[in-house]
Structure formats: C-alpha cells, structure tokens
Amino acid sequence: MKLGKKLAGMALAALAFGLVGGQALAADPVKIGVYLPLTGQNAFGGQLELEGVQLANKQMPTVLDGRPVELVIVDNKSDKVEAANAVKRLIERDKVAALIGSYGSSLAMAGAEITEKAKVPGVGTSCTNPLVTMGKKYYFRACFIDPYQGAAAATYAVEKLGFKKAAVLMEMTNDYAVGLANFFSRAFKKQGGEIVANLKYSAGDQDFTAQLTELISKKPDIVFMPAYFAEGAIIMKQARELGATFRLMGADAMDNPDTVKLAGKAAEGFLHTTFPYDPKMKEMSPEAAKFTEAWRAAYPEKETNVNGALGYNSYFLIWTAINNAKSADPADITKALASIKDLSTPLGVLTINKTHDAEMPVGIIEYKNGKREYVGEVTPKM
Incomplete structure (x- = not known):
C-alpha cells in the first residue's frame, strides 16, 4: 500500500x-x-x-x-x-x-x-x-488552475452540449477573468469551435445592455462569463430580460449559494465549473x-x-x-x-504535479428549477 x-x-x-x-x-x-x-x-x-x-x-x-x-x-x-x-x-x-x-x-x-x-x-x-x-x-x-478549468468549460460545451459557436464576456481588469476567458477561448477553438465575440466590461458596472445586445446579434450557442457571483447574477437577469436564448456559463467564482437567490428565474440553465465536490452530489x-x-x-x-x-x-x-x-x-x-x-x-484522487498544482477532475454545476445541481465531471482537453 x-x-x-x-x-x-x-x-x-x-x-x-x-x-x-x-x-x-x-x-x-x-x-x-x-x-x-x-x-x-x-x-x-x-x-x-x-x-x-x-x-x-x-x-x-x-x-x-x-x-x-x-x-x-x-x-x-x-x-x-x-x-x-x-x-x-x-x-x-x-x-x-x-x-x-x-x-x-x-x-x-x-x-x-x-x-x-x-x-x-x-x-x-x-x-x-x-x-x-x-x-x-x-x-x-x-x-x-485556471488553464485547466477554462479548458474543462470548453470541453464540456463542445463534447457534452454539442456547441459550435461561443462568445466571451469578461471584466477587463480582473486577472482571474481575463485569464479564464483566454484559456476557454483557446481550448474552444482548438476543439473545432468558433469564438464569435469577445466583449468586456469594467469593475462596478451595473448595466450590461450594450454588451448583451451585441452578443444576441452574434448568435452564439453559449456565452462564457468568468464573473464573480454578484455581477454574474445581474448579467443573467439582464440577458433574459433582453430575450437572449444562448446558454450562459461561468467558473468557480459563481459557486455561491447566493447566485440563484440573486438571479432568480434567470439562473435557469446556467452552468459553471467547480471543484469536484458538492454536499448533495448523487455519487x-x-x-x-x-x-x-x-x-x-x-x-x-x-x-x-x-x-x-x-x-x-x-x-x-x-x-x-x-x-x-x-x-x-x-x-x-x-x-x-x-x-x-x-x-x-x-475532492477526489489528488496529485501534486511538477508545477505544484493539484490535478483532479473538474465538476459541473447546472441550475434547474431554482436549484443548483452537480451534474458530473469533465476531464479537460488542453
């Protein structure tokens, strides 16, 4: 042993x-x-x-x-x-x-x-x-790390959801958001997908109408927004008010009980990556x-x-x-x-790699009927 x-x-x-x-x-x-x-x-x-x-x-x-x-x-x-x-x-x-x-x-x-x-x-x-x-x-x-997480989001969008067109909406001065957006885009394109728009906003923004209107015109299947939960919830609500039909996907900073409380019905169908644990996971x-x-x-x-x-x-x-x-x-x-x-x-079987980072699966959360549900894991294609 x-x-x-x-x-x-x-x-x-x-x-x-x-x-x-x-x-x-x-x-x-x-x-x-x-x-x-x-x-x-x-x-x-x-x-x-x-x-x-x-x-x-x-x-x-x-x-x-x-x-x-x-x-x-x-x-x-x-x-x-x-x-x-x-x-x-x-x-x-x-x-x-x-x-x-x-x-x-x-x-x-x-x-x-x-x-x-x-x-x-x-x-x-x-x-x-x-x-x-x-x-x-x-x-x-x-x-x-974020390259691993961003690639996992792209892999799930392509392989599990079958999406071909994606867009990105990110906060331009946040290292976390910028890094994740780049890693998602790179992996999505590498797996045969197309990035149809890459839009930005500033910290503290409350009105995303201009960006969301442009995104709707580009007709992506999914929009990746590596936001924190409070601003992410605002984006979700405004997207639905404008009649957006694309799926929205975030990352681990959206993993907060208040996400669904703030977004309400607009959170329906929202996805985000997370670490491979949830207290209500089925297996x-x-x-x-x-x-x-x-x-x-x-x-x-x-x-x-x-x-x-x-x-x-x-x-x-x-x-x-x-x-x-x-x-x-x-x-x-x-x-x-x-x-x-x-x-x-x-959090699963863990190995510390040569760059001192933990290697483990990436979990996926989906919001259904007003509740967050751990729907499975994905191994990213880098």
Missing part, C-alpha cells in the same frame, strides 16, 4: 470514528499558520475555508506520533498588503512550519512572495491563477461522504460547499507531508508536498 493511501485511510478512520489521537499532548506543537480573508469582500469564502481547516484539525490533531498541531489564524482582510504582512508575521513571530492560504489569487500571490524568501512552504486553498505557484519552490495549492466517494457527515456534525447550522472541502484538503496535504517526511522542518515538508501522488481526498 502506498504511504499516501495509508495516510488517507488514517484520516478516514478519524473522520469515521471521531478519533482525537495523540498521547503526547505535552510535546512541542507543530504550528501551521492560516491566513484567510475573514473580513472584506472575500469573507464568505474565507470563512468556509477556515471552518474546513478547523474541521481537519479536529479530525487529525496530531502528527509524528503525537505532536499536536496548533493553528495560528490571521485575517488577511481581503487585502494584498495585509496578506503579505500576515504571512510575514506568522513566519517571523509565530515560527510556523507551514502555511495555509489563501482564498483569492491576488492575496495568495502576495503571501507566496514572502514564503518564498523565508523558505517556508505554503498551500493555497482556492487560488486558481497560474501565477500563484509559477516559478515558486515553496508554494503549492490544493486546487486546479460520493467514501472520503467525500465522511467529510460531509463530519461537517454536518460540526456545523449543523451551515451547509458546506467546495470552499470547506478545499480548506480541509489544504490541511490534509500538509498533515500528509509532515507524516511522510517524518519531520516538521519546513524544507522536509516542502519536499514531501512535492511528492504527493494519488492521495484520496474529499
């Missing part, structure tokens, strides 16, 4: 039986820093990810045959400068062995610059921009089922989503690396993180 799978089994046992292992509570703790947006515009995702981290810590509270894991948590306030300062403080003052964070690629990029200089490993939660790990020796992530792996059960027991008043699972997985990756390395030294943890292969997790 591979050590990674053995460790996964240990984690499952903890989830199943609520074990709080470790006798050596007096042993020196291994400190893991957590810097997430707990206030500010990204607080919704950051809070869920923190709860996932904390759940994992409850289920896997010790490493190295009994050393307790201590979480040191700092709010990065959804701000790049605060994120960099938080990481610096966690490394210099708190002497953490590794870090978890962050929701938001720009926040993770700010933190990653600090960890790289300090040679302390970090694991990003849901930061999908390729620049987070590009050229980094010490930064990893528990999620897939769950044992790891996903155990995670869901444990979450409901720990947080009965709050339903999780992929952010909770990503927070959990980020902790699990570091926990696995420390045990594999038989060491809490940052250099040893870094080497062990880079070596993780075929690890069974709530």
Whole structure:
C-alpha cells in the first residue's frame, strides 16, 4: 500500500470514528499558520475555508506520533498588503512550519512572495491563477488552475452540449477573468469551435445592455462569463430580460449559494465549473461522504460547499507531508508536498504535479428549477 493511501485511510478512520489521537499532548506543537480573508469582500469564502481547516484539525490533531498541531489564524482582510504582512508575521513571530492560504489569487500571490524568501512552504486553498505557484519552490495549492478549468468549460460545451459557436464576456481588469476567458477561448477553438465575440466590461458596472445586445446579434450557442457571483447574477437577469436564448456559463467564482437567490428565474440553465465536490452530489466517494457527515456534525447550522472541502484538503496535504517526511522542518515538508501522488481526498484522487498544482477532475454545476445541481465531471482537453 502506498504511504499516501495509508495516510488517507488514517484520516478516514478519524473522520469515521471521531478519533482525537495523540498521547503526547505535552510535546512541542507543530504550528501551521492560516491566513484567510475573514473580513472584506472575500469573507464568505474565507470563512468556509477556515471552518474546513478547523474541521481537519479536529479530525487529525496530531502528527509524528503525537505532536499536536496548533493553528495560528490571521485575517488577511481581503487585502494584498495585509496578506503579505500576515504571512510575514506568522513566519517571523509565530515560527510556523507551514502555511495555509489563501482564498483569492491576488492575496495568495502576495503571501507566496514572502514564503518564498523565508523558505517556508505554503498551500493555497482556492487560488486558481497560474501565477500563484509559477516559478515558486515553496508554494503549492490544493486546487486546479485556471488553464485547466477554462479548458474543462470548453470541453464540456463542445463534447457534452454539442456547441459550435461561443462568445466571451469578461471584466477587463480582473486577472482571474481575463485569464479564464483566454484559456476557454483557446481550448474552444482548438476543439473545432468558433469564438464569435469577445466583449468586456469594467469593475462596478451595473448595466450590461450594450454588451448583451451585441452578443444576441452574434448568435452564439453559449456565452462564457468568468464573473464573480454578484455581477454574474445581474448579467443573467439582464440577458433574459433582453430575450437572449444562448446558454450562459461561468467558473468557480459563481459557486455561491447566493447566485440563484440573486438571479432568480434567470439562473435557469446556467452552468459553471467547480471543484469536484458538492454536499448533495448523487455519487460520493467514501472520503467525500465522511467529510460531509463530519461537517454536518460540526456545523449543523451551515451547509458546506467546495470552499470547506478545499480548506480541509489544504490541511490534509500538509498533515500528509509532515507524516511522510517524518519531520516538521519546513524544507522536509516542502519536499514531501512535492511528492504527493494519488492521495484520496474529499475532492477526489489528488496529485501534486511538477508545477505544484493539484490535478483532479473538474465538476459541473447546472441550475434547474431554482436549484443548483452537480451534474458530473469533465476531464479537460488542453
């Protein structure tokens, strides 16, 4: 049995039986820093990810045959400068062995610059921009990257839906949106499709009538809009008011319970990519089922989503690396993180590739009858 799978089994046992292992509570703790947006515009995702981290810590509270894991948590306030300062403080003052964070690629990029200089490993939660790990020796992530996600959206549109013509609508100054739009377009054309329009808007826009009217005139089968959920909901409502018949598709930033609340009936038929987990998915792996059960027991008043699972997985990756390395030294943890292969997790079987990104399937959500439904997974054609 591979050590990674053995460790996964240990984690499952903890989830199943609520074990709080470790006798050596007096042993020196291994400190893991957590810097997430707990206030500010990204607080919704950051809070869920923190709860996932904390759940994992409850289920896997010790490493190295009994050393307790201590979480040191700092709010990065959804701000790049605060994120960099938080990481610096966690490394210099708190002497953490590794870090978890962050929701938001720009926040993770700010933190990653600090960890790289300090040679302390970090694991990003849901930061999908390729620049987070590009050229980094010490930064990893528990999620897939935007080229992978954009290609998956294109593959689903072509192969599953049979669409031939697509258009793009994106916020022109947002790195996340621009990157995803480019990756979708490239993959869609590579698979034989045609991009009939590539339109832009500015941050804070509330009226998309001009762009949507032009899109309607181009008659695409599908419009890919890598927006955040609030502006995405506005676009959906205005598109339907104008009589648009094309399908709309987004990415993981649309994966929010408020998407359907804000869009209402206009969300019908909307699709978006996501990470391969949903608490209501029909076919769950044992790891996903155990995670869901444990979450409901720990947080009965709050339903999780992929952010909770990503927070959990980020902790699990570091926990696995420390045990594999038989060491809490940052250099040893870094080497062990880079070596993780075929690890069974709530988000499927995960491998850390040579660019330090997680390879896993891409999930697809469709909104039907006012509800979001996890409709399956897709492996992208790059």
